[in-house]
Amino acid sequence: MxxxxxxxxxxxxxxxxxxxxxxxxxxxxxxxxxxxxxxxxxxxxxxxxxxxxxxxxxxxxxxxxxxxxxxxxxxxxxxxxxxxxxxxxxxxxxxxxxxxxxxxxxxxxxxxxxxxxxxxxxxxxxxxxxxxxxxxxxxxxxxxxxxxxxxxxxxxxxxxxxxxxxxxxxxxxxxxxxxxxxxxxxxxxxxxxxxLPVKEWSKERVRSLHAEQAYEWHWCYDSEPGALDWLGSSRCSCSSCFLASRRDSLLGARRRPRIAEAIALVEEVRGDTFRPDVSMADLIALSRRPGAPAPGVVIEDEGPEFARMMEKLVWALEQEPRRLPELSVSAPPRRLLPVVDL
Structure with missing residues (x-):
């Protein structure tokens, strides 16, 4: 290449x-x-x-x-x-x-x-x-x-x-x-x-473009849908992403508790952690403490797509994992992090 x-x-x-x-x-x-x-x-x-x-x-x-x-x-x-x-x-x-x-x-x-x-x-x-x-x-x-x-x-x-x-x-x-x-x-x-045409752009420039052009941005960026304040998630990737900031991870756990619980279930069965530095189980607990970001909105996740995912997930956890030998094993889940880490 x-x-x-x-x-x-x-x-x-x-x-x-x-x-x-x-x-x-x-x-x-x-x-x-x-x-x-x-x-x-x-x-x-x-x-x-x-x-x-x-x-x-x-x-x-x-x-x-x-x-x-x-x-x-x-x-x-x-x-x-x-x-x-x-x-x-x-x-x-x-x-x-x-x-x-x-x-x-x-x-x-x-x-x-x-x-x-x-x-x-x-x-x-x-x-x-x-x-x-x-x-x-x-x-x-x-x-x-x-x-x-x-x-x-x-x-x-x-x-x-x-x-x-x-x-x-x-x-x-x-x-x-x-x-x-x-x-x-x-x-x-x-x-x-x-x-990558916007590689050198700043976050402020991106937001200014949205304001100038009246472009709609996704509701997850705001403190609550319709607030238009950019005080929600800093990035709009998966609602729970292992690369997300600590604050975004806590916000995702509060806004979509059933997704967070499903991830914690995979942690429990497979013995690996959602992030290398903290487990989803810990993030769920931290997200409920005083000082954690307010969700603004909580999604029930009760539709057929989520139900189908949970059915397949339960089946998958009953199977023998691939556990590829070249993939290193993560550290075991850590104990709850102090509230100052919020």
Whole structure:
């Protein structure tokens, strides 16, 4: 891969060099900023008709829709579709995919992330982020296959794909070190480059863009749905993410207690912790203490999708875990952390 260079020489892609340009929309504020920057660049290059959008749905682990104060607020999947549409991408070029698995009866069923964790035997870590690889990246790659199969014979060369992400450098050390423009895959069928157009943007710039353009942001960012105060979750990833800040983890445990309890059940059975520094069981207890962030809204999670996940989760925990030998075992769950760590 080191000998393979990006399609456009230099540090920034020329969008006219690509056959497929795909904005990855999580439904979060950063991805909306990315889509804004992407469409500005695509329109300037005269290739807006080559832009697609993609959302990898993680099912019950995603922030869902909620009705609060008589108003319904969108789920992240719904907001991703809205972000795509309002940026000018036709509905047929917005792709939403969910990881699927054999249902044992000759068909397919959604494969939710927590059931996968239970079968795997270990939670995600920085060195084993299978949630990103298997539940997002592989889904996006396969979603482009039909268009690549159509274009490849016409072009007579590998199809050039530009994968566009809303990652910002100030979010983590890993993201700050990531190249803004690089090659991530190249073979006889496709050449895939990755571009991070908002890598240097600050959180304040992202929020200012939403205010200037009157873009809707997901309710999880606010202290309660409709508050429009940005005092809720700092990031809009999974409602419980092992990479989240301590405050976000506590807020997620309060806002979705049944998800938190399901994660704690996996911890108990598998002997691993949700995060390397603290268990979900501890986070649940801490979230109920004075000084913990107020949830603003509590989601019941009583629908059929959640019920199906719990049924599969109970089944998964009865199976022998994979426990891959190269995956190191986490430290045992720690005792309750002091309240000052809130």
């Amino acid at each position: 080191n000998s393979i260079t990006t399609i456009t020489p230099g540090l920034v892609p020329d969008l006219a060099d690509y056959d497929i340009i795909c904005g990855n929309l999580s439904g979060g504020a950063d991805s909306r900023a990315m889509q804004h920057a992407l469409m500005e660049a695509a329109e300037a290059a005269g290739v807006a008709d080559r832009v697609w959008t993609f959302h990898a749905s993680l099912g019950p682990m995603e922030w869902p829709s909620v009705t609060f104060g008589g108003r319904r607020y969108a789920s992240v999947a719904e907001l991703a579709a809205q972000q795509s549409s309002e940026s000018g991408v036709p509905r047929e070029r917005h792709m939403e995919r969910t990881k699927m698995r054999d249902d044992g009866a000759g068909g397919l069923e959604p494969y939710d992330l927590l059931t996968y964790v239970a079968l795997y035997g270990r939670f995600m870590r920085l060195g084993t982020r299978y949630c990103t690889k298997g539940f997002k990246e592989q889904l996006e790659e396969s979603s482009h296959t039909p268009e690549i199969q159509r274009l490849r014979p016409v072009l007579g060369r590998p199809v050039r794909v530009l994968k566009v992400l809303g990652l910002r450098g100030e979010e983590s050390r890993d993201r700050s070190r990531r190249l803004s423009y690089r090659t991530v895959k190249s073979n006889s069928a496709r050449h895939v480059d990755e571009w």
